Amino acid sequence: MPKDVAIFDYEVISNISNHILKLRNDSKDSAYRAINYESIILYYKTGEYLNNILKLHNYGDGCIAEIAKRISAIDPTIKGFDKRNLYRMRQFYLTYPDFEIVSTLLTQLNWSCNVTIMHRSKSESERMFYINLAIREHYSVRELNRQIDSAYYQRTLLSTESLKPSKMPDTIKHEFMDTYVLDFLNVSKQYSEKDLQSAIVSNLRDFILEFGKDFAFVGQEYRISVGNKDYYLDLLFFHRGLSCLVNIELKIGEFKPEYMGKMEFYLEALDREIKKPHENPSVGIILCAGKDDEVVEYAMSRSMSPTLVAEYQLVLPNKEILEQKLKEYSQMIEMEAQNEL
Numbered sequence: 221m222p223k224d225v226a227i228f229d230y231e232v233i234s235n236i237s238n239h240i241l242k243l244r245n246d247s248k249d250s251a252y253r254a255i256n257y258e259s260i261i262l263y264y265k266t267g268e269y270l271n272n273i274l275k276l277h278n279y280g281d282g283c284i285a286e287i288a289k290r291i292s293a294i295d296p297t298i299k300g301f302d303k304r305n306l307y308r309m310r311q312f313y314l315t316y317p318d319f320e321i322v323s324t325l326l327t328q329l330n331w332s333c334n335v336t337i338m339h340r341s342k343s344e345s346e347r348m349f350y351i352n353l354a355i356r357e358h359y360s361v362r363e364l365n366r367q368i369d370s371a372y373y374q375r376t377l378l379s380t381e382s383l384k385p386s387k388m389p390d391t392i393k394h395e396f397m398d399t400y401v402l403d404f405l406n407v408s409k410q411y412s413e414k415d416l417q418s419a420i421v422s423n424l425r426d427f428i429l430e431f432g433k434d435f436a437f438v439g440q441e442y443r444i445s446v447g448n449k450d451y452y453l454d455l456l457f458f459h460r461g462l463s464c465l466v467n468i469e470l471k472i473g474e475f476k477p478e479y480m481g482k483m484e485f486y487l488e489a490l491d492r493e494i495k496k497p498h499e500n501p502s503v504g505i506i507l508c509a510g511k512d513d514e515v516v517e518y519a520m521s522r523s524m525s526p527t528l529v530a531e532y533q534l535v536l537p538n539k540e541i542l543e544q545k546l547k548e549y550s551q552m553i554e555m556e557a558q559n560e561l
Contacts, residue, residue, distance in 0.1 A: 257327040260334065263305075264322050267313030270306060284310070308335055315347075325351055332361040340368050349373045357433050366429065370401040374542035392462055392503060392526065400430055400507065400532045407534065413470050417441075417454055420470075434461040444489045453486055464500040465490050468507055475511040475529050477519040484525045507532050 274283060288303040315338050316322050326334055333354055341347040350373065354364050379398035404426040405419040420427050421440050428435045435457045442456040455468040467486050471479065483504040490502040504527040516529045 256330055259331060260322065260327045260329075263309045263331065264313055264316070264319070264326075266301075266306070267309035267311070270310045271313055274310075281307070308338075312338060325355065328355045330361070333359065333364050336361055336364055336368070340365075341373075346373050349376070363429055366426075369536055370403070370430070371537050371539045371542050374539065374546055375399050375401075375537070377546055378542065389526075393528070395432065395434075395459065395462060396505065396528050396530065398530055399537075400530055401536060402427070402430065402532050402534055403536050405534060411472065413454070413472050416470050416472060420455065431457075432459075434459050435466070436460060438465070444486070444493055446485075446489050446493075451486065451489065453490075456490075459503070462500060462503070463498075465495060465502040466505065467502060468505045471506065471508040473509055475506065475508045475516055475519075477515065479506050479508075479529075480519045480523055480525070480527065483527050484523065487525060487527070501526060504528070505530055 270284065270287075273279070274281075277283075284306045285303045288301065288306050291298060291301050312334065316326065329337075329351065337347055337350045337354070341350060350364065350368065353359070353367070353372070357363075359367070375397055379396075402420070404423050405416070407415055407419050411419075417440060421437075424437055428437070436459075438456040438458055439453075440455055442453040444451050444453065453467050454470045457466040457468065458464070459466050467483070467490060469479065469483060469486070483506055487502045487504050495502060504525065506527065506529045508529065508531055511529055511531050520527070520529070
């Protein structure tokens, strides 16, 4: 005879309920992905067809407006096939002539993200960078626009060379950047490290967007005890992808060599007292308002500590300046390669 409801194990009931909800949510996600896949393929094929028809009849772009009007007249309930979107579909096809890229990568993004990347990227490499970034980080279109506004692509490429002094393995190093943009903090002109710390915690969602969604916040002014004394870490995070604690020390001025010794002490304490046995060694980031790369190199040359020195900016960077730096860097690399021949 079935058990009376009153004597059921409610932990079992809860687990069953959670599993049913998970099945439901997984099915919903699968349905959304399937719909999105078919939509992106539809837009691509529509763009291909439009392009071929315009070429066949030697029609200009003005024909697209007439086609949009006719579609609306035939069925006024149809959405997404207006003049503006038909132009985008044709451009989508022309931008990505390789259908394999569309079917394997671009179908993982919604139409708004695809349009944003297509319109706002200046090169194929920049487009592919933002495509892969948006897929990996599951960006919304708002988050994607913010990263493009902050020149995330240019800053990432420039960081590759700037982080070389660090002894940190490349597998870890590529998760971090040389410069972070914290334009969302809105701190006053005269601010302290405490002000900066509080502003970051108050804007944690945007801070994690800038650093990467694998960051999970552990604590502010995190206390560790060594001997008979307590020490307080500015900001402590856990990086899910790297499976390690990440200590971020904030400095409102330029980097000073003595910051390295303090960070090494903190990382040793974290590894001995806080790190779990299955986790990787802790990583440190010294986040300064400015830094002299030569001073950083000297300070880190004999250190085996997994520490990076990065700079933060409180305003959006000038993309033109960053692109000029990238151009100069590329020319330098090309000259070095030619000299080696």
